[in-house]
Amino acid sequence: MTSTSAKQKKIDEELVKMIATDFQPFSIVDDKLHAILLKNYKRASCLLDCFEFSNRYTYVNLAEELLRVAKEWNVENKVVACVTDNIANLAKAVRFLKWIHHPCFANTINLIVRDALKVIKHVVDKVRMGMPDLNLKQDCATTWNSTFYMLKRILESKDAVMSTLCVINAPIAPLSQEKWEVVRETCTVLEPFEQVTLEISTKSYVTASKMLILCRGLQRVTVENQTSILTANVKELVNTLCAIMNKMFHRLEYNIVLSETTILDPRFKKLAFNDTTAFDETVQRITSRAARFSHPSPMSEGQEGTEEKQERRQESDVWRLFEERLTGDSTRRNPLSDSIMEVRSYLEEPLFQRSADPLNWWESRASVYPRLTYLMKWRLCIVATSIPSERIFSKPGQIITDRRSQIRPSMVKQLVFLNANLQ
Secondary structure (H helix, E strand, O other): OHHHHHHHHHHHHHHOOOOOOOOEEEEEEHHHHHHHHHOOOOOOOOOOOOOOOOOOOOHHHHHHHHHHHHHHHHOOOOOOEEEOOOHHHHHHHHHHHHOEEEOOOOHHHHHHHHHHHHHHHHHHHHHOOOHHEEEEEEEEEEEEHHHHHHHHHHHHOOOHHHHHHHHOOOOOOOHHHHHHHHHHHHHHHHHHHHHHHHHHHHOOOHHHHHHHHHHHHHHHHHHHHHHOOOOHHHHHHHHHHHHHHHHHHOOOHHOOOHHHHHOOOOOHHHOOOHHHHHHHHHHHHHHHHHHHHHOOOOOHHHHHHHHHHHHHHHOOHHHHHHHHHHHHHHOOOHHHHHHHHOOOOHHHHOOOOOOOOOHHHHOOOOOOHHHHHHHHHHHHHOOOEEEEHHHOOOOOHOOOOOHHHHOHHHHHHHHHHHHHHOO
């Protein structure tokens, strides 16, 4: 076996051990797997299973399948968080397994905007009417941004649409000037929501730690729109968005997963918090967790090699008293005090640049903050959305074509698995 093939085999073996997927999205922590993460400081994403689900879509049946897959990979007790969309039975299945459930942020935004768009339904319906004949974008009932793209496209094509309707004498009443203004202002209001959805749906960087800032940012920019919007319909849209976000994002800073993830992101830390009480409580939790992680001192006897021990025996007895005091001092060290100092020092460091990968920062500080590095592995592996994994499950459409429609389900399972994991 060549060195190249041996290396590839090793990569393949480790690849299937790492997981960050949804339905199943398990963000797991394991000593050996963490060693791999810490060595390269890169998150890995793998598909564990793909199968036909023919049972009733109850939370018990879903939980059984999730647990079956987890047991097959021996990770049932190593799940840090499970990110799913907001389907009630799926979320209930995760909680039934006593795993931490984290709702998909992109799906939450979708629910917020779809609900708010009901107040301008008459305008959206007007824009939608007759669109196939004009080859303009149609919206999809399940995703709000399809409505946004539809409105944006017709706004960009306004002159062409108006001219075409006149030329072909289409039996479609054109939009009034007031409705065109509603479309324009609606696009302005929804633009930030689209920007956030795109940002949190990338696979390159940690995303869950951004949620507090992005939620507060959406609330703030939407409130600011209340003073600049002129049409009554869009004013109602803005007010509805604000009301729904206030309800859904209430006490978000007290969410254990999000608050700890945010503080452990060196780009944000305290700056992401509006509520000082929530910040203080999160710092206390992190400090307590860090104290439970026993990190041996690099000066301890247990870490010395045989050669170092032999050299020390040959040293003058003059140093014996110092060594005895050093050993005694290490023994008396309080883990809680050490963790307090570590957390305090970490929080006092300047923020890392916002556009950078936070794992690069932790790679350079792992030896300085060993306890927090350990905790970081449990939190910065959590993603904000289930979109990346949903993209994986859209790949069967590329595999099952008219020419391959006779492929057995077992073969589809293998093809999707290989396609997702061997890229």
